[in-house]
Amino acid sequence: MSEVMERKTTTARMLYETMTAYIDDHKHSRDVSERWLGSVLEPLLGTISGVMNRGSPNEANRKAVAAFRAAEIEKEIADKRKEIERLERDLKTTAL
Numbered sequence: 005m006s007e008v009m010e011r012k013t014t015t016a017r018m019l020y021e022t023m024t025a026y027i028d029d030h031k032h033s034r035d036v037s038e039r040w041l042g043s044v045l046e047p048l049l050g051t052i053s054g055v056m057n058r059g060s061p062n063e064a065n066r067k068a069v070a071a072f073r074a075a076e077i078e079k080e081i082a083d084k085r086k087e088i089e090r091l092e093r094d095l096k097t098t099a100l
Contacts, residue, residue: 016056023049
């Protein structure tokens with residue numbers, strides 16, 4: 005059994021469909037954990053739908069996306085500052 009499985013990209017639509025199927029399939033499951041998981045996932049369908057239909061995201065989602073991007077930018081800036089500091093140290097040690 006040395007089969008190699010290739011990882012395929014998942015789109016928002018595929019995620020939405022998969023989650024919807026899971027929720028529908030387990031609404032009446034005998035396993036309380038699966039019913040609970042479905043109830044936890046169900047509110048996320050609205051968020052995923054907003055991502056799929058980019059023209060109509062609600063204000064809360066727009067703010068959350070903007071905050072997420074701001075955090076990404078802040079991390080990139082911090083990483084670049086560390087790199088600059090490292091380069092400046094290297095420059096000082098190589099200066100003639």
